[in-house]
Amino acid sequence: MSQHPTAILTDIEGTTSAIAFVKDRLFPFASAALDGFLAERVKDPVVAALLAEVAALAPDQPPAETLRGWMAADAKVTPLKTLQGMIWQEGFFDGRLKGHLWPDVAPCLRAWAEAGVGLHVYSSGSVAAQKLLFGHSEAGDLTPLLGGFFDTRVGGKREAASYTAIAAALGLPPGEILFLSDIAEECDAATAAGMRACRLVRVADGTLPGSRHAEVPDFFAVSEAFGLPKPAPT
Template sequence: MTITTVLTDIEGTTSAIAFVKETLFPFAEQALDGFLEARRGDAEVAAILAEVPGADPAATLRGWMADDVKATPLKTLQGMIWEAGFRDGRLRGHLWPDVAPCLRAWHAAGLRLAVYSSGSVAAQKLLFGHSEAGDLLPLFSGFFDTKVGHKREASSYAAIAAALGTNPASILFLSDVAEELDAAAASGLGTCQLVRPADAAVPSGRHREAPDFPAVAALCGLPATP
């Protein structure tokens, strides 16, 4: 079936793993206590903290950060903390140089673009809206995070296809993680594993493999950049 939609991961796919681990995560960790103090009376923050177990939510959050737990309350708070950094210019969303030209070419050719990441939708929009390549938000038709389900569960991809109103077979999912691609394939999506040398990605042998987005285009029959 012809590909009509490209669904992409972020970390290790459009952006360096190091950006998330060495820039975004430390930024959120250092700002956590001050953020919670400043937003103590905020109903939205209180509702998020109510989902965090333990007598000391801040301690639980720091533990989740240390263990890189993909917990929705943590990801939501991280997104809110990062928002301030992106909006005041302290943060810029990293993209590999090949990504934005391909996204623009695919969008111009009529393909729908969407994002599925363990980072919150708010964080996704900040990264692409304040990226090193400018504001890319107008290129995308949808953003999905762990609220739709976890990335290694096939049902998550079925839910995304339903939300987009698209036949799963017409969606191409891009990720560097083989287990995520396995789950997507189990729901009928096409897949391609990004194996970027700079991120020391390990090929799985179970999916099409590409070192960058132009190679994805060549392998999967997508429009090439001008």
């Protein structure tokens, strides 16, 4: 086995966290709170700027209606993701929300970080939402373990240029970075940019095998496959 990667770049939904958590918990929470949030923050310049972005993208209907349609379609639209993150922040801060992580994730992240492996996140959810999930997770605050956070402002997750830009931002050759995702096409884009990639196939989350990439069931198996440190037995 070749030397283990210098850094790991991980997806969230379907990789570190159950798809159902985002779909069945976070999305309904944001949808239910949307009208009240917009009414309360109507004079907030950040919210106003985001709503202007929404209006520019869909000028023929009210922004709130557009946002609800995007939520229903799980559209990867940056102003939507940013607003969702702001709404979720309130729920995480007051304890109504806790970030779901598969039980293998936190022990492996801690072991990898302790060994000096750089840990970074790339998700279609906003950077703010990423920090909320890891900062208020069921396993505690994991943000001290994580260095870079990247969202769709760096580019689409199925575009090789996005991974090239992330490697440049981290100051690392792409070949020293291992990308973890449950989506084969995202792994395709990462490898096209020169990164190594591994696909998480979590049977409990309904992920089906069958991609061109290394496939593993959990982060323990990532450690095994790529020569990374393993967590101490508990």
